[in-house]
Amino acid sequence: MEKLLEIKDLHVEVENNEILKGLSLTINRGEIHAIMGPNGSGKSTLANTLMGHPNYKVTKGEIIFKGQNILELGPDERAALGLFLAFQYPHEVPGVTLFNFLRTAVNSIQKKRTGEDIEKDRKKSASSILQFSKKLNEYMKLLGIEESFSKRYVNEGFSGGEKKRAEILQLAMLKPDLAILDETDSGLDIDALKLVSEGVNKITTTEQSILVITHYQRLLDYIKPDFVHVLVDGKLVMSDGPELALKLEEKGYDWVRDQVDTSIIN
Amino acid sequence: MNTDILNIDRKETYKQKYGFFDKDTFVYRTKKGLSADVVKEISGLKDEPEWMLKFRLRALEIFMKKPMPNFGGDLSQLNFDEIYYYIKPSDRKGRTWDEVPEKVKNTFEKLGIPEAERKFLAGVEAQYDSESVYSSLKGQWEKLGVIFCSTDEALKNYPDILKQYFGTIIPPADNKFAALNSAVWSGGSFIYVPTGVHVDIPLQAYFRINSESAGQFERTLIIAEPGSFVHYVEGCTAPVYAVDALHSAVVEIIVKEGARVRYTTIQNWSDNVYNLVTKRSAVYKDATMEWVDGNIGSKLTMKYPAVYLMEKGAHGEVLSVAYAGDGQHQDTGGKAIHYAPHTSSIITSKSISKGTGRASYRGLLKVVKDAKGSKSSVKCDALLLDDTSRSDTYPKIEIDEDEVQIGHEATVSRVGEEQLFYLQSRGLSEEQATALIVSGFIEPIVRELPMEYAVELNRLIALEMEGSVG
Numbered sequence: 001m002e003k004l005l006e007i008k009d010l011h012v013e014v015e016n017n018e019i020l021k022g023l024s025l026t027i028n029r030g031e032i033h034a035i036m037g038p039n040g041s042g043k044s045t046l047a048n049t050l051m052g053h054p055n056y057k058v059t060k061g062e063i064i065f066k067g068q069n070i071l072e073l074g075p076d077e078r079a080a081l082g083l084f085l086a087f088q089y090p091h092e093v094p095g096v097t098l099f100n101f102l103r104t105a106v107n108s109i110q111k112k113r114t115g116e117d118i119e120k121d122r123k124k125s126a127s128s129i130l131q132f133s134k135k136l137n138e139y140m141k142l143l144g145i146e147e148s149f150s151k152r153y154v155n156e157g158f159s160g161g162e163k164k165r166a167e168i169l170q171l172a173m174l175k176p177d178l179a180i181l182d183e184t185d186s187g188l189d190i191d192a193l194k195l196v197s198e199g200v201n202k203i204t205t206t207e208q209s210i211l212v213i214t215h216y217q218r219l220l221d222y223i224k225p226d227f228v229h230v231l232v233d234g235k236l237v238m239s240d241g242p243e244l245a246l247k248l249e250e251k252g253y254d255w256v257r258d259q260v261d262t263s264i265i266n
Numbered sequence: 267m268n269t270d271i272l273n274i275d276r277k278e279t280y281k282q283k284y285g286f287f288d289k290d291t292f293v294y295r296t297k298k299g300l301s302a303d304v305v306k307e308i309s310g311l312k313d314e315p316e317w318m319l320k321f322r323l324r325a326l327e328i329f330m331k332k333p334m335p336n337f338g339g340d341l342s343q344l345n346f347d348e349i350y351y352y353i354k355p356s357d358r359k360g361r362t363w364d365e366v367p368e369k370v371k372n373t374f375e376k377l378g379i380p381e382a383e384r385k386f387l388a389g390v391e392a393q394y395d396s397e398s399v400y401s402s403l404k405g406q407w408e409k410l411g412v413i414f415c416s417t418d419e420a421l422k423n424y425p426d427i428l429k430q431y432f433g434t435i436i437p438p439a440d441n442k443f444a445a446l447n448s449a450v451w452s453g454g455s456f457i458y459v460p461t462g463v464h465v466d467i468p469l470q471a472y473f474r475i476n477s478e479s480a481g482q483f484e485r486t487l488i489i490a491e492p493g494s495f496v497h498y499v500e501g502c503t504a505p506v507y508a509v510d511a512l513h514s515a516v517v518e519i520i521v522k523e524g525a526r527v528r529y530t531t532i533q534n535w536s537d538n539v540y541n542l543v544t545k546r547s548a549v550y551k552d553a554t555m556e557w558v559d560g561n562i563g564s565k566l567t568m569k570y571p572a573v574y575l576m577e578k579g580a581h582g583e584v585l586s587v588a589y590a591g592d593g594q595h596q597d598t599g600g601k602a603i604h605y606a607p608h609t610s611s612i613i614t615s616k617s618i619s620k621g622t623g624r625a626s627y628r629g630l631l632k633v634v635k636d637a638k639g640s641k642s643s644v645k646c647d648a649l650l651l652d653d654t655s656r657s658d659t660y661p662k663i664e665i666d667e668d669e670v671q672i673g674h675e676a677t678v679s680r681v682g683e684e685q686l687f688y689l690q691s692r693g694l695s696e697e698q699a700t701a702l703i704v705s706g707f708i709e710p711i712v713r714e715l716p717m718e719y720a721v722e723l724n725r726l727i728a729l730e731m732e733g734s735v736g
Contacts (some may be wrong), residue, residue, distance in 0.1 A: 051691050054683065075690035084691075091688040095706025101692070104702060109693035153706065170692060 002029040003064075004178055004209050005050075010061035012042075012049050019045040021234035022061070027178065027209050034212040034220055034245060037231030038253040043213045044088060046231070047182040050211075051085040052078050066177065079105075080112035084176035086167040088183040093154035098166060101154045102173050103132055109174060139172040143199040161192035168196060172203035179204065180211045185219040197222030217249035230256050295353040300346055302326060305449050308352045312418060312452075315425065325438035325448030332442040337660075338628070339566040339595040344540055349512055351450040351483070407465060412496075413458040414469050417485045420456035427458055431489055435518035435546050435574075443542045447483045447516040454484030454515065459494040459525075468497040468530070468716055486517040490525035490553075497528040499716060511539045513564075519547035519555065523577075526554040530715060532723055535564035537594055545571040552579035558714050559586040560723050561596050570628060572601035575609035575640075582609075587616045587711040589727050590623030590655070599629040599660075604640040604670075615646040616708055619655035620731065627659040627676070635666040643673040649707045650680045651700060651731075701728050 005027040012020040019042045027033050037043050049056040050063065052075040063070050070078055093101060107128075111117050136150060143165055155163055164184055171179050181200070185193050200223055204210065212223055220228070220242065228245045230238040232253070237260045238244065248256065296304045305326050309319040334341055407414070413424060420428045438448035459465060490496055513535065521527045527547065535541050541564040547555040557571035573582025584600030596619075602611035617625030627646040648657035659676050681703050689699035705712070705724055712720045 051687075053687050074696075075687060076693050076695050079691055079693040087688060087691075091685045093685070093689070093703060093706050095709030096702055101689075101702070104694060104698065105692035108695065108698055112693065174692065 003027075004029045004031075004066065005211075006062070006064040007050075008062040008064070010046075010049070010063065011059045012045055013057045013059050014045060014055060018059070019234055020049065023231075023234065023236055024061075025229065025236060027211060029177070029209055030206045031227065032210045032212065032223065032225045034214065034223075034225035034228045035231050035236070036214055036217070036228060036245060036248055039215065041231045042234045043215075043231055044182055047085055047088075047180050047213055050078075050180055051075050051083060076108070077112065079174070079176075080109050082177035084171055084174055084179045086164075086171055086179065086181045086184055088186055090155050090163045090167055092156045094156050096154050097151050098154050098169075099133075099136065099150040102136065102150075102170060103129070105170070106132060106173055136169075136173065139169055139203060142202050143169055143172070144195060145169065160187040161189075161196065164188060164192070164196045165199065168199045168203065171200070176208065178209045178211065180213065181219075181223075182213050183215065184212070185214055185216060190218075193219065194222060217245045220245045232256060232260060295350050298348060298350055300326070300329075300349075300351055300446075300450070304351055308450060308452065311352070312421075314421060317429065318421060321433065321438075322449050322451075325445045328438050329442060329445035329449055332439075332445055334442060335568070338568040338597040338626075341540070341566070344512065346446075352452055407463075410463050411458075411460040412463060412465055413456065415456055417454040417456045417487060418452065420487070424456070424458070427489065428456065428487070431487060431518070431520055433518075435520065435548050436516050436544050441544060443514045444516055444544045447485060447514050447544070451483045451485035451516070453482075454486040454517075455488075455498065455500075456486070457488040457496060457498060459488075459490045459496045461491040462493040463491075464495040465497070466495075468499045470499040482511075482513045482515070484515050486515065488517075488519040488527060488529070490519075490521050490527045492523040492525055494522075494525045495527070497530065497716075499530045500532075511536075513539055513541045513543070515543045515545075517543070517545040519545075521547055521549045521553040521555045521580075523551040524553055525550075526556075528556040528558065529571075530558040532560040532562070532715070533564070533567070534562045535567075537563055537565055537591070539564045541567040541569065543567075543569045545569065546574065547572065547582070548574045548576050549580040549582055551577040553577075554581045554583075556583045557585065557600065558711065559584070559598070560711065560715075561586070561588040561598055562723075562727060563589075563591075564594060564596075566595045566597065568597045570599045570601050570630070572603065572630075573611060574603045575605055575611065577606045578608050580606060580609045582611045584611075584613045584615075585711050585714055586614070587708045587723075588618070588625050590617065590619040590625040591731075592621035592623055595624045595626070597626045597628055599627045599646070601630040602632070602642055603630070604633040604637040604642065606640075607637050608639040609637060610641040612642070613644045613646075614710065616649070616711060617646075617657060618649045618651065618704055618707065618727070619657055620651040621654055624656040624658075626657070627661065629660070630662045630664075631672070631674075632664045633667050633670050633672075637667050638669040640667070641671040643675075645673075645675045647676070647707070648678045649704065650678065651704075652681075697731065701731055704731065 003026060007023060007025045010020050010023045011018060023046065035043060045056060049058065052073060058071055065081060065083060070081065137147065140147060140149060145165055155166060158166060184196060188196060197219055210223065212219060212225060225242050228240055228242060229236045230248065238256060296307050302323060305322045306319065309322055433448065436444050438445045457469060488498060519527055519529065533541065545557065549555045555573050559571055561567050561569065571584050573584065575582055582602055586598055586600060588596035588598045590596040596617060599615055600613040602613060613629055615627050617627065619625045625648060629644060631642050631644055633640050644661060646659055650657060657678055661674060665672060681700055685703065686696060686699050689702060690696060694702065704727060712723055715723060
């Protein structure tokens with residue numbers, strides 16, 4: 001099995017506070033992993049660090065993605081390599097349509113991957129824009145998004161559900177090898193949650209891996225993980241099959257702390 | 267990061283792209299500096315009527331007496347004695363493209379004029395240094411009575427119309443630079459649209475300063491008779507020169523009852539140019555005036571397009587965007603003066619500053635007593651690209667009537683780390699991400715531009731920002 005992502009003994013600081021304290025995790029191609037944890041355990045820190053946020057400082061450890069140490073790469077280079085982060089709080093880009101944004105993103109990733117600048121070649125650019133529109137419309141249909149959506153400015157005036165669906169649309173168009181979903185369920189009612197998570201299932205293939213980061217179990221009813229890990233105080237303290245999520249839901253994070261106090265934490 | 271290196275890079279790119287210049291090909295120029303003799307010489311060379319010479323000389327007197335403006339930017343480095351006030355680039359006056367001298371044509375070709383012409387341009391009135399060398403106008407409008415020519419030509423061929431309106435909207439005594447322009451003006455466009463005529467394709471002028479120390483003092487006058495419509499588009503790209511250059515234009519527009527005029531400018535001066543322009547329109551009953559104004563480059567720009575709403579139902583809009591890069595000061599905005607009841611105005615201003623660039627919004631909103639039922643909305647947004655750039659607002663509001671609706675809104679935003687990270691996580695480099703944020707910011711202005719100007723504005727700003735992210 002191909003090792004897609006390998007995190008080894010990862011230590012991360014934010015403003016001189018150590019948040020991740022030796023986290024290790026391996027994700028193979030095609031696997032779905034879930035990381036669950038209480039507030040403040042370091043879930044979003046992990047997501048941001050993987051994507052290369054400049055404020056998250058790796059003090060120790062390694063992140064190997066597709067056989068390459070990516071710690072020195074910027075977020076755009078990581079994206080080109082096949083990483084994707086669906087944001088918990090996606091940012092607004094006023095005046096820029098979702099269509100233009102996605103097209104710029106797709107082109108620049110293609111340019112980084114193949115060295116070919118599609119914008120420079122008029123013929124290719126014209127035919128690629130047609131292909132792009134077609135694909136975009138297909139995915140929007142699949143995600144139950146109406147066509148006019150792509151003409152709206154990125155995340156401006158979007159409802160919580162629309163923002164998350166826009167993130168999944170981006171995931172669909174950029175086709176990463178590994179998609180990290182950071183608290184994608186937060187702020188969604190049950191209908192929106194269903195729509196978004198079913199969308200993820202529709203647009204991903206078995207060639208892609210997913211890392212779901214979540215506080216609650218409910219998202220995992222739809223996006224079914226192969227492995228569930230529990231993050232407490234900057235470390236993965238438990239790993240098991242999907243049943244662990246249900247156990248957590250039932251017993252709560254205090255149960256994990258009790259278990260960990262006596263057995264796992266050294 | 268060493269910002270000096272970035273600056274040099276940027277200037278090099280700028281020079282490669284826009285800093286091309288032909289070897290001076292002027293036939294005649296006046297000596298440096300300003301005097302009654304120089305003014306007489308200019309008028310004499312143009313073989314002008316007596317009244318224009320008198321107008322110029324009176325303006326010169328006013329210029330000499332008027333103090334420098336006590337607001338706006340730093341004008342202390344501006345030396346009036348070091349400037350050539352008149353340069354005639356060519357003795358020949360091109361009517362068709364083929365007749366335009368090769369060297370001049372090369373410059374225009376680099377600016378994309380021939381292509382634009384081929385596509386759909388109505389008429390091109392291009393000013394090369396101080397005199398128009400090329401102008402054409404589609405026959406159909408000539409038949410309709412539309413006049414589109416250089417202001418010098420208008421003085422020769424349409425003296426009565428010109429004399430009736432010239433200097434009536436912006437008299438020489440208005441301000442020091444209006445006086446200067448009145449004394450030494452040369453070139454500029456003259457447009458006359460008869461009653462009820464709609465000119466449905468934009469009339470365009472594209473010109474550039476191309477001689478060291480050449481002042482450019484063009485004078486534009488547009489008269490829209492009742493019920494008519496015209497869109498005039500003007501753009502400039504100046505080459506880079508070592509000696510400071512001065513551009514001081516005057517634009518007067520008369521919009522009569524029920525008429526509509528739109529005036530679009532994209533200016534991209536090299537960063538040693540003082541760009542001091544007075545633009546004003548008088549808008550009559552139920553008429554509409556729209557200024558769309560893009561300012562990129564220059565050392566200092568002071569420009570506040572104005573709408574004087576003279577009669578009931580008059581409407582005025584000013585849309586402006588300014589980009590202040592390193593060492594540049596854009597002091598721009600708009601003025602709306604409500605002289606009559608039920609008049610309305612909208613001023614929208616957007617500025618972007620980077621590095622040591624400074625963008626100031628300066629505006630005036632005035633409603634006189636009894637201009638009841640007038641409405642105005644002023645919105646100015648500033649975008650700072652880094653921690654060192656600067657933005658200020660100087661909105662002046664004088665309302666002498668109670669029954670009015672006035673809205674004023676100002677925002678300042680900074681390109682944020684989180685926003686950049688979001689875009690970068692989608693594969694955009696930091697430069698691409700910043701450029702995208704900027705293009706979105708100015709989108710409300712860009713969508714008002716004719717297509718090729720929209721593309722150009724985005725391209726110019728992207729070029730200005732190249733290598734600017736540290």
